[in-house]
Amino acid sequence: MTVKLDFEECLKDSPRFRAEIEKVEVNVNELETRLEKLVKQCHTMLDAGRAYCQNSKSFVNGLKELGNHCSEDRTMGECLEKFSKKLSDIVSAQEEVIETTQKSVKLKLQNFVKEDVKRFKDVRKEFERSSENLEAALSRNAQAPRGKQHEVEEASNNLLNARRAFRSGALDYVLQINVIESRKKTEILMAMLSLMEAQALFFHQGYQSLTELKNYQKQLSDEYTQLVLNSAREKRDMEQRLGAVKKKDVSYDDSIMDFSPDAPNGIAMEGYLYKRASNAFKTWSRRWFSIQKNQLVYQKKHNEQITVVVEDLRLCTVKPCSEQDRRFCFEVVSPSKSCLLQADSERQQQSWITAVQNSIASAFQDRRDDTLGPRDRCSSVSAGSVRLSAGEPETSGREALEEVQAISGNGQCCDCGEPGPDWASINLGITLCITCSGIHRSLGVHFSKVRSLTLDSWEPELVKLMCELGNTAINKIYEARIDEITIKKPHSSSPRQDKESWIRSKYVEKKFIHKLPETGRGTVLRRSSARRNRETTQDRHNTRPAIKPKPNRATLPRLTGLNPSEIMKNNSSSHKENDEEEDLSGLHPGALLYRSAAMQHFPLMADALAHGADVNWVNVAEDSKTPLIQAAMVNSLAACEFLLQNGANVNQVDSDGRGPLHHATILGHTGLVCLFLKRGADYNAKDIDDKDPIGIAIDAANADIVTLLRIAKMNKEMREMDGTPSGDDTYHDIFRDFSQMASNNPEKLKRRSADMK
Incomplete structure (x- = not known):
């Protein structure tokens, strides 16, 4: 049996499905009209045949009576007797043909029209009714106002019920379409086969002509027999598939396909x-x-x-x-x-x-x-003109793939272990297969920001960020208690629903992370006495803020466990100073993120965020600074990028009115200035000394930063004047070059700053 429509296309309810439905309905209506006409013609023929047989019997009786009358003439009587008997046999055979035609043609086709076609129409009416209800429910759901929660819930429930009823009715309708497509073949072929057999038996005189159809009749009979068997088998299989589909939840909101750039149909x-x-x-x-x-x-x-x-x-x-x-x-x-x-x-x-x-x-x-062809690029600025060349092109997807996959554990998908993952979550710092990346995307960007390692271009700071973390580091955080829980981690061949359940438990519900002790939940960070004494001797308005010495990154332990107290113990020998020692084990997540940002310890930062740290946490004991300001003060481009990707506010200021851009400008961190400007930092914001970043950069005679700030300001003015959403190409080129130099050759920026001063 040829399947006319597929159940998956039915659930999608696409215009293609609707077009095929319309074709089938037109075909069935035309078939019904022709069958009704044929049944009427057959009825007329049968009535005429019965009248003919009745008249033929009267004629035969007349011949018998004539034969009896002529019985004395043996030749005539015998002739009439034999001829009347043959004619009587012919009439009886013709009556059998009429009855066979009545049963095999008229009644079968009539029942097909009255039962099968009628059942098809009834199912179609239910389908159309549920389709109208779904359309109305979709419209009401779309029109539900955002501010009226009860109307939103009512519209959502109505849409759920309408979609469930529509898909159930649509599945029944598709089944009925396929059944009637098969039934019309078997019923018509069976009727014609029976009629041909009856006519062959009746028309003895037409035996020679019908013999020519004997091979075809046999072939058609064999084909009909096989068709009946195949139809019965496929009907049984379709009913089983229908039962399996109906057991699933057909009310789910999955009316669109996943993004597939390499789809065969384009x-x-x-x-x-x-x-x-x-x-x-x-x-x-x-x-x-x-x-x-x-x-x-x-x-x-x-x-x-x-x-x-x-x-x-x-x-x-x-x-x-x-x-x-x-x-x-x-x-x-x-x-x-x-x-x-x-x-x-x-x-x-x-x-x-x-x-x-x-x-x-x-x-x-x-x-x-x-x-993109070769072109000359230049930028004119009122205070000077600068054009930098980083010496390296923007990192392509293939280069990013090779560099990121070289990190420990990144050769397999972080969540299912599939080898060769070519997708990444940039705020988590992990690599993913395409299936898990789709699930991560469905979580929302507040949980995971997905990017392709092959299709997308990668900024250098993002590549550095990915190389600082990796699957091994993140799984030590998010799967720390996996051995204590009976939930089994999925593998590459696991069903999608198993992977989705695992990923939601891991990143949304965070079932497998270690719980922090309650002792440090209310802890507020305090500055050491030595630092407080130093600050009393400084003029906070005329000198740069003092920076507490931080441990060298080379001395930090790499993933030997994420216990904060052990980290500080391992680092104590490498950064002893006048400040009193700090034990990070008692800090709540926000304070832990604050300290680890200054230490540039990415796994510890990720651990703090996993335990619910506020990425914009404010340390009131240290001039209301944030983790992003701490990362900026130690000139960590990757740490700032990590915090920004996880929702850090680039314009949040400390008690001196200085945001991350102010601190980067004061300290002469050109790469960070470029990063913050790209992320929307306000270059007009003023601190408590009424100084904006441009004024600070001019006072410090840092031409590079002055150039960046003025180009950003000029580009915004051009966007507002011309109405272009992206701005000037030269603006993007210069910022890209600064970003590449800050990531790949930071010593060049230091030399440039020293030369300009």
């Missing part, structure tokens, strides 16, 4: 979205969107011409839109226009945003050689 992503019209009424319409050929397009029906929303994904950006009254909205912005879209859930919203971002990166990767 469609990287597709699914339904609501689109707000650009007219005065701002109406919302539900359309089938897809990402294909580096374009974002949509269509209403399968055969309709597609409408292009974004002609070239390299010229657009995507961002969530929370200003709308409707939920799950996001905006795709291009130089010529912007398009406001709405998903059905937060998960779909995040999936579409990530898909568009990945498509933009993929478009740049695929067309970089074709679209």
Whole structure:
């Protein structure tokens, strides 16, 4: 039996599925019309045949009566008697043909129309009713206002029930379509085969002509027999599959496919979205969107011409839109226009945003050689002109893959152990396979930020960050108690639902981490007496803030256990000073993150965040400084990047009104200034001395930092004037060069600063 429609396509409910449904319905309606007409014609023929047989019997009786009358003439009587008997046999055989035709053709086809076709129509009505209910529920769910929680919950529950009823009805409808497609073949073929056999037996005179069809009749009979057997077997298999599918939860919100840039059909992503019209009424319409050929397009029906929303994904950006009254909205912005879209859930919203971002990166990767030619770049600044060359290109995905996979444990997926992972979570510092990366993406960016090691370009500071952590270090934190718990870690061939359950338990519920002691939950960090005495002799407004000496990174233990007290014990011999010793074992997570940021100890920082440390924790005992300020004061580019990727506020200031950008400027850390500006630091913010970073850099005669700050300011003014979302290309080139030099050749920046002074 040929399967007309597939159950998976039914659950997706795509325009292709709707188009196939329409074709089947037209075909069944036409089949019903023709069968009803044939049944009527058969009925007329049978009535005429019965009348003919009745008249033939009267004729035969007349011949018998004539034979009896002519019995005295033996020749005539015998002739009439034999002829009437043959005619009587012929009439009896014809009556049998009529009865056979009645049973094999008329009744079978009539029952097929009245039962099978009627059952198909009833299932279709249920399908259409559930489809209308789902459409109404989707509309009500989309229109539920964000601020009215009870309406949101009611709309969500109605949508859940409507989707469950629709998918159940759709599965039944697809089964009925496939069954009727098979039944129409068997019923019609069986009727014709029976009629042919009856006619062959009846029409003795047509035996020669029917003999020519004997081989075909035998072949058709064998084929019909085999078809019946195959149909019965496939029907049984489909019923078993239907039962298995119905046992699953068909109300889940998974109406879109995962992002697949290498899909055979060229469609990287597709699914339904609501689109707000650009007219005065701002109406919302539900359309089938897809990402294909580096374009974002949509269509209403399968055969309709597609409408292009974004002609070239390299010229657009995507961002969530929370200003709308409707939920799950996001905006795709291009130089010529912007398009406001709405998903059905937060998960779909995040999936579409990530898909568009990945498509933009993929478009740049695929067309970089074709679209970017050699050009001269320059930048003019009022206080001076600078053009740096880092000597190395931006780190490609392949280079990042090789460098990151060389770290301990990174050769296998952090969560399932699949070899050769080519995806990464940049805020956790781990490598992932494509399946686990999709699950991480579904957790949300507040838990995991996923990036491709092969498709995306990597900033040098991100590569350094990934090399500071790795799967081995992170698993020592997030799987510290795995031996104490009966949950089994999945492997590469485990089902997706097992991997998803494990990942959520590991990173969201944090079931496997060591619990911190309660003794340090309320501890506030205090400065040592020696440091307090030093600060009383300093003029805090005219000199740079004093920096407490920190241990050299080379002396820090590498992953010999993450107990803070052991770390400090191992480090005590390498950094003894006048300050009193500190025991980190009693610190709460925020204070632990604060101290480990100054120590540039990444596993300890990750451990603090895993235990719930506030990334923007404020140490009131040390001028309200934050972990990000601590990392900036020790000029740790990777530590600052790690904190920023985990949500650190780049504009949070200390009690002197100085943010990370102020401290980086005061200390002359050019690479950090570049990083903070790229992450949105406010270059106009003033400290308690009414000094902004530009003024501080001018006082310090640091031309590089003055250049960076003024270029950032100039670029913002150009964006506001021209309305361009990305700004000037030269701005990005200079910042990229500074970033590469800060990561790969920091000694050059030190020499430049010394020369300029």
